[in-house]
Amino acid sequence: MSRIVLRDLTKSFGELPVVDPLSLSVQAGEFVSIIGPSGCGKTTLVRVIAGLEPATSGDVEVDGAPPRHARANKRVAMVPQQPGLLPWRTVRANARLLLDVNRAANPTDAVAPEALLDEVGLSGFLDRFPHELSGGMQQRVALVRALALHAPLLVMDEPFAALDEITRAEMRVLLNRLVEGKHVTVLFVTHSIAEAVALSDRVLVSSPRPASIIADIAIDLHRPRPTDVEDHPRFVELCANVRHALHRGMAL
Numbered sequence: 001m002s003r004i005v006l007r008d009l010t011k012s013f014g015e016l017p018v019v020d021p022l023s024l025s026v027q028a029g030e031f032v033s034i035i036g037p038s039g040c041g042k043t044t045l046v047r048v049i050a051g052l053e054p055a056t057s058g059d060v061e062v063d064g065a066p067p068r069h070a071r072a073n074k075r076v077a078m079v080p081q082q083p084g085l086l087p088w089r090t091v092r093a094n095a096r097l098l099l100d101v102n103r104a105a106n107p108t109d110a111v112a113p114e115a116l117l118d119e120v121g122l123s124g125f126l127d128r129f130p131h132e133l134s135g136g137m138q139q140r141v142a143l144v145r146a147l148a149l150h151a152p153l154l155v156m157d158e159p160f161a162a163l164d165e166i167t168r169a170e171m172r173v174l175l176n177r178l179v180e181g182k183h184v185t186v187l188f189v190t191h192s193i194a195e196a197v198a199l200s201d202r203v204l205v206s207s208p209r210p211a212s213i214i215a216d217i218a219i220d221l222h223r224p225r226p227t228d229v230e231d232h233p234r235f236v237e238l239c240a241n242v243r244h245a246l247h248r249g250m251a252l
């Protein structure tokens, strides 16, 4: 489980400020969502934390070291918005992709992708190809591909954005089941309030660009999250809190 510390992080592209001085600390094992208006800098922020993009100023530490170390040591796994499966690889081979590519760097405790595929309900599809799967099934393979690395930090950038509402709701239940009790820290970018509240221990609300954290809302719902958590009055209340914070940010 990774611990993340940001101190006065800023990021600009040329003259364009994208992340304002931002300080944040994420505890080991926390599930933290970042929610904010489109274009506010969410992707940029998580790319800096994942070591894919240098910071302009300030400090970023993942487990006490610069993010590029975590990246080089395969301690961070990404789940992108589009599943990005290789069309010529079967489900099983796609799920193994990062393990195959990183065999040398990989620990022996990596989880067998077949067991994870079973957990996400794809054990009957191991030898199928991506074009034979629905969008939700493809995204489940992408999730397994990342989880199979057994990295202590999982960064997910709007992983369910391309899915229909019914499938998205299923994916929330599935993801909670997959990460609860696992030794993993999750940073989850979304623009869905219900998704953020259902999944997270904390929801960070960003202002419009340049991104700054205007609210840090603790999600005090029990774990494991019941599958009907979205019917609970506290869930509805927390969603309203997030929505109000977002609206306050837009009015600034």
Ligand SMILES: Nc1ncnc2c1ncn2[C@@H]1O[C@H](COP(=O)(O)OP(=O)(O)O)[C@@H](O)[C@H]1O
Pocket: 013, 016, 018, 036, 037, 038, 039, 040, 041, 042, 043, 044, 045, 209
């Ligand atoms: N590589 C880049 N070069 C220049 N500008 C960029 C780059 N990546 C993102 N931006 C700009 O940074 C801003 C924030 O983008 P992004 O982080 O993708 O926002 P979000 O994920 O919140 O929608 C946008 O104005 C975007 O045009």
Ligand SMILES: [Mg+2]
Pocket: 042, 043, 044, 157
């Ligand atoms: Mg984005």
